Amino acid sequence: MARLRRKSFFGDTRGATAVEFALLAPIFFTLLGAILETSVNYLAAQVLESGVQDTSRLIRTGEAQRRNWTVADYKKDVCGRLFGLFGDCSDMYVSVRQIDTFQSADYEVPLDRDCKSNCKWSKSDEWQPGVASGVVMIQVYYRYPSILQTPLADNRLGDGRLLMGAATVFRNEPF
Template sequence: MLEFALLAPVFFGILAAIMQTAMVFLASQFLESAVHNSSRTIRTGTAQQTNWSLADFRNTLCDGLYSLVNCNNLHIEVDVLNNFASANVEPPYDRSCEEDCGWTRPEKWVPGPASSIVLVQVHYKFPLILPFAQLASNALPDGSMLLGSATVFRNEPY
């Protein structure tokens, strides 16, 4: 019983860390997959031809996230680029902020015409439960972890 009392906190702490890491990884994979699948509607011209708004794109994106994240807290930027080399993927978050930090850039919805180069960026602050997870490189001061996904493509000549 004494051995259990000594080892149980360590065992359950490691178990909780594994579970939290798995949840972050799962959310990250779902986000990546949802961004690529939703971006296909832009690439094929479906979003442009049916006059989608940012809300329509968000709804399509959220369908692929299976309620693992709060879709209202996603930060989405869709913009047209001059060339592939000008793609700059930067999180819309100020790392020097200590508390009550919001997104530093507004959301953007510019899906572009046919044959244009488009950058789609989606970021999300995934809430963390365990305090030692703050040691991760993408942990934020507010107790969350910054997840992000981006894709760059040329729209089809629809």
């Protein structure tokens, strides 16, 4: 009798699909989530780059200098071009400075990359939009929130956020 029950138990295939789904669903949904987050992060990085390029045009043409912009005005204009992908723009670091030549352009991430929690900017914002025909370097960094905490991203901070950056170097027009 016990032999018959065991044989019928192993031969019963009802519910096999549910068991297979239960085994594979976490892997599938994790992979799907990683693909979606990577796509959103890539889109956000491209939007940040575009916003920085567009707003930097106002410095290049001398418009920002004529309007007596500050770093807060620059941030506000960049944030207005980010289409809501970035939450609080106060979490943005901006460095606008005149440099001597294109060859002297050098960047330094204003953040301790080894911080473990609540990573803060190690430098304060800079604002030197330059003069006519001067070479200007602009760097913008943002600590972007991340949903999945995958350890594969090399731009991930200790507190789980992603460090996104955009930079441009140009010569101001002779305004």
